[in-house]
Amino acid sequence: MPTILVTGATGNVGREVIAALRQRGRAGEITAATQNVERARGQLGNDLSYVKLDFAHAASFTPALAGVEKLFLVRPPQISDVAHSIVPFLHAAKAADVRQVVFLSLIGVDKNRIVPHAKIEDAMREVDIPWTMLRPSFFMQNLDTTHRDEIRDGDEIFVPAGEGRTSFIDVRDIGAVGALALAEAGHDYKAYELTGAEALTYGEVAMIMSEVLGRLIVYRKPSLLAFAARWNARGHPLDFIGVMAGIYTTARLGLAARLTDELPKLLGRPPISLRQYVQDYRETWKR
Numbered sequence: 343m344p345t346i347l348v349t350g351a352t353g354n355v356g357r358e359v360i361a362a363l364r365q366r367g368r369a370g371e372i373t374a375a376t377q378n379v380e381r382a383r384g385q386l387g388n389d390l391s392y393v394k395l396d397f398a399h400a401a402s403f404t405p406a407l408a409g410v411e412k413l414f415l416v417r418p419p420q421i422s423d424v425a426h427s428i429v430p431f432l433h434a435a436k437a438a439d440v441r442q443v444v445f446l447s448l449i450g451v452d453k454n455r456i457v458p459h460a461k462i463e464d465a466m467r468e469v470d471i472p473w474t475m476l477r478p479s480f481f482m483q484n485l486d487t488t489h490r491d492e493i494r495d496g497d498e499i500f501v502p503a504g505e506g507r508t509s510f511i512d513v514r515d516i517g518a519v520g521a522l523a524l525a526e527a528g529h530d531y532k533a534y535e536l537t538g539a540e541a542l543t544y545g546e547v548a549m550i551m552s553e554v555l556g557r558l559i560v561y562r563k564p565s566l567l568a569f570a571a572r573w574n575a576r577g578h579p580l581d582f583i584g585v586m587a588g589i590y591t592t593a594r595l596g597l598a599a600r601l602t603d604e605l606p607k608l609l610g611r612p613p614i615s616l617r618q619y620v621q622d623y624r625e626t627w628k629r
C-alpha cells in the first residue's frame with residue numbers, strides 16, 4: 343500500500359494530521375517518522391507504522407523514504423540550518439520518487455525571506471515534487487505548551503505583544519487541512535494562508551481564558567527586556583529568546599493580525615474559535 347510519511351509526527355501539527363487521516367480511515371497508510379520509535383508508538387498508538395528519521399543524520403533519509411508516495415513535512419523548531427538538513431531530505435525524497443509534499447510553512451513567508459521556511463519553499467520548487475504549502479498563523483496551542491506553566495501556576499500571560507492583535511489558529515484545523523491535501527486530489531502547487539476567524543489582543547485572550555476557566559487570568563504586557571530577562575533566568579538560550587521576542591514584536595506592531603478565509607473554504611466550516619480551544623484544553627491549566 344502506498345505510504346504517507348508524516349514527519350514531526352509527535353509534534354503539535356503532525357499529531358493532528360495523523361488524527362485527521364485516522365478519521366478518514368487512512369491510518370493503515372501512515373508511517374510516522376520520529377527520532378525515537380518506541381516513544382512515538384507510546385504516544386500515537388499501534389495502528390500506525392513507524393520509522394526512524396533524524397534530519398541531522400542524512401543516513402536516515404533513504405530508509406525512511408522507501409515506498410513513500412506522499413510526505414507531510416515539518417521543519418522542527420530546533421533546526422535552523424535547513425540547507426544541511428531539510429533541503430537534502432527533499433532531494434532524497436525526489437530520488438525516492440515521492441509524488442507529493444505538503445509542507446508546514448508560515449504565514450507571510452513570501453514577504454519574510456529570512457525565515458528557514460522560505461529556503462525550504464524555494465527548495466521544494468527546485469526539486470519539483472508536486473507541493474502544497476500550508477502557511478498558518480500563530481498557534482493557539484502555544485498557550486498550552488510554551489506558556490502553559492505561567493498560566494497554570496501564575497494565572498498570567500507574559501508575552502511582549504503590547505496591544506497588538508494575533509489571528510490565532512488551532513492546530514487541529516491545520517491538521518484537518520493537511521489531511522485534506524494529502525487524501526484528496528486538487529491541492530498540488532497551491533499555497534494556503536491559514537488563520538482563525540478572529541484577531542485577538544492578549545488582553546482579550548486573558549479575558550476569554552478567565553471566563554472559561556472560572557478564575558482570573560491576567561495579561562501582564564511586559565516590555566521586551568522583562569520578557570527576555572524572565573526566559574533567560576529560566577536558562578533558555580539567547581537565540582530561542584530572540585526568536586520568541588521577534589514573534590511577539592511582530593504581533594505588537596500589528597503584523598500578526600491578518601485574517602484569511604482559506605480555511606473555511608477548504609474545510610466547509612468555520613475555524614475553531616479561541617473560546618472553543620480553551621474549553622477543549624481546560625484541563626491543561628488546572629492546578
Ligand SMILES: NC(=O)c1ccc[n+]([C@@H]2O[C@H](COP(=O)([O-])OP(=O)(O)OC[C@H]3O[C@@H](n4cnc5c(N)ncnc54)[C@H](OP(=O)(O)O)[C@@H]3O)[C@@H](O)[C@H]2O)c1
Nearest residue numbers: 350351352353354355376377395396397417418479480481
Ligand atoms: N508555533 C507557532 O505558532 C507556529 C506558527 C506557524 C508555523 N509554525 C511552524 O511549525 C513548525 C513546528 O511545528 P510543531 O509545533 O508541530 O512542532 P513541534 O510540536 O515543536 O514538534 C517538532 C517535531 O519535530 C520532530 N523533530 C525534532 N527534531 C528532529 C530531528 N532532528 N529530526 C527529525 N524530526 C525531529 C519531533 O519529533 P521526534 O522527537 O519524535 O523526532 C517533533 O515531532 C515550525 O517550523 C514552526 O516554525 C509554528
